[in-house]
Amino acid sequence: MPETIALLRIEGVNFDASVTDTNDLSTVRGGSFLHLDAIKAVKAMLERCQASSPTSPIGTLKDVQTLSEGASIGLFRLTWTEPPLLQKVCATVAGWLDGRGQKDLKDAKLDTQHRRILARARFATFVVDIVQGTGEDAEAFITARENVIAANRWRQMQAPTLVPVKAERADGRSARDRVCSFDFVRPGSLKQEPIKGEVRSISRSVFLRRGYGLRRKFDLYAEVLKRAGTSLPDQRFDDYARNFEEIAGPGDKGFPLSGKIAVFYADGNAFSRIQDTAVRGDFEPDISGDPHECQRCYDERLRGWRDRLLAAVVDRLAACDVGVRPNGDDKRKCRLRLETLIWAGDDGTWVVPASFGWTLASTFFAETLGLDPDSGRPRADDGWRLRGSKGECQLHHAAGLVFCHHDAPITRIHRLARDLAEHAKKVDRGxxxxxxxxLESFDHIGRDLDGFRRSRCPAGMRPEEMLIDGATMAGVPEAMASLNPEMGPRMARRQVKRLALTLHERGAGGEAEALEKALLADLKADGLQDQVAALHRCFGDGPALWLHLDDLWDFLVPRKPTTAAGGSACAPTA
Structure with missing residues (x-):
């Protein structure tokens, strides 16, 4: 009897109702990591079914291959020795995620940790679909994969955005007290939970996600760094920042950065197209084999890059003074001031102190483009680059960076960072x-981001000219440190402010041009040509340079070594 081969695809959807539906940091983190771990739990269950075949709940499963394992997406190639009823397989796997299949998990002796993860997954929205046949050639495989993705999309459109919950029995409380005080949508639990010393009504969904987020953050970094082949020495920090206020700290240059954070979001450009190119074998011998094997190798390469990227970010943050403790308070525990909100297949969101925001973005692009983060020169490795007999391909990202106060609504700030990345993506995906x-305040932007950015440009300038090339960001804070009057009698803030105001009011040329020439002449006379060149390389030679400096003056802060023991924050493991 011929074997039956099929593609099974699982995806977590409707994040607005299961991840970013509250402004509570731990709940957002818990929802995000729960999607990540639910895919791993399903993978473990499929492997248990293979081990227990033919008595498994999905038939005589011979082989399980994980082709793709992103944040909320899992793509599996399943092989049966006897033809299964595919719709039953699909319903069974969906039951593991929505709470109906708990008996299957117990009977398969799935470990307790994965069972607990899947028990919490019922408060998220997952779509599960399966298509038979994966094709013998690349085009047939891509067609099968696109068919199962289309089935996921169709199922998503038919599913409720918000997972319905069981109605609570009235207990005499007011309607306000029976509504979850975090998402303001779901009914609050009859048992009110004390949160930060305050008794608040909380829904079951938020309660479980929040608890998961509180616990999960402490081992996520250790897992990723272990896979990347690095570890964090204990003397660097004792703990992680618990909330945005601890990340912001009292400010690292005094008042201008007091209570400020930076929210950084990045998303891959055309990764799906590059994935198809890899499946077609265009990157042999870098990625080679059957189409499904090329798919698996591409995903494995991407996950390895992501692990090393996070290791580089943690290493760079932990090695500088602002990254490991609130500035000016040595008596408190040293805590790593980093928050990972989203950690997905080709996108991610981090929150750091405002003074580290530029360095975070610069480190991200240096790691992905294969550049030295300090000098910007090419490194020995290629970064995120694929090579093959038919050419090579550099993987690029579009990113958004928002500087704001720590108590700004995180869901809206995260959405703004994503919109900024989309704006950059539309300009040039290559x-x-x-x-x-x-941001000094959030409300003044409104919903029309493109219109707002146009209104901020002087006459004759387009918003596209205010974008920054990630390959040119290295060395800018150090150049600014040499030009800043705090380091000596150099360029005064009022001079830059005056030039930027003149550009906004009267446009380029005329008075603005005269001010620019006088300012540049003074800087060159002081022997600062190299520092000026670094700014020109990043911000351009036109009016955009002065507009960027006016906006970013307080945020271009060079790193200072940590006061902890010397050496790199990440040490190779034995």
């Missing part, structure tokens, strides 16, 4: 571009 926004 480069790694950054769009940033400095």
């Amino acid at each position: 480069r790694s571009l950054l769009a940033y926004q400095v």
Whole structure:
């Protein structure tokens, strides 16, 4: 009897109702990591079914291959020795995620940790679909994969955005007290939970996600760094920042950065197209084999890059003074001031102190483009680059960076960072571009981001000219440190402010041009040509340079070594 081969695809959807539906940091983190871990739990269950075949709940499963394992997406190639009823397989796997299949998990002796993860997954929205046949050639495989993705999309459109919950029995409380005080949508639990010393009504969904987020953050970094082949020595820090206020700290240059954070979001450009190119074998011998094997190798390469990227970010943050403790308070525990909100297949969101925001973005692009993060020169490795007999391909990202106060609504700030990345993506997908926004208040932007950015440009300038090439960001804070009057009698803030105001009011040329020439002449007379060249390389030669400096003056802060023991924050494991 011929074997039956099929593609099974699982995806977590409707994040607005299961991840970013509250402004509570731990709940957002818990929802995000729960999607990540649910895919791993399903993978473990499929492997248990293979081990227990033919008595498994999905038939005589001969082989399980994980082709793709992103944040909320799992793509599996399943092989049966006897033809299964595919719709039953699909319903069974969906039951593991929505709470109906708990008996299957217990009977398969799935470990307790994975069972607990899947028990919490019922409060998220997962779509599960399966298509038979994966094709013998690349085009047939891509067609089968696109068919199962289309089935996921169709199922998503038919499913409720918000997972319905069981109605609570009235207990005499007011309607306000029976509504979850975090998401303001779901009914609050009859048992009110004390949160930060305050008794608040909380829904079961938020309660479980919040608890998961509180616990999971402490081992996520250790797992990723272990896979990347690095570890964190204990003397660097004792703990992790618990909330955005601890990340912000009292400010690292005094008042201008007091209570400020930076929210950084990045998303891959055309990764799906590059994935198809890899499946077709265009990157042999770098990625080679049957189409499904090429798919697996591409995904494995991407996950390895992501692990090393996070290791580089943690290493760089932990090695500088601002990264390991609130500035000016040595008596408190040293805590790593980093928050990972989203950690997905080709996108991610991090929150750091405002003074580290530029360095975070610069480190991200240096790691992905294969550049030295300090000098910007090419490294020995290629970064995120694929090579093959038919050419090579550099993987690029679009990113958004928002500087704001720590108590700004995180869901809206995260959405703004994503919109900024989309703005950069629309301009050029063949480069790694950054769009940033400095917020004093959030309400003035409104919903029309493109219109707002146009209104901020002087006459004759387009918003595209205010984008930053990620390959040119290295060395800018150090150049600014040499030009800043705090380091000596150099360039005064009022001079830059005056030039930027003149550009906004009267446009380029005329008075603005005269001010620019006088300012540049003074800087060159002081022997600062190299520092000026670094700024020109990043911000351009036109009016955009002065507009960027006016916006980013307080945020271009060079790193200072940590006061902890010397050496790199990440040490190779034995």
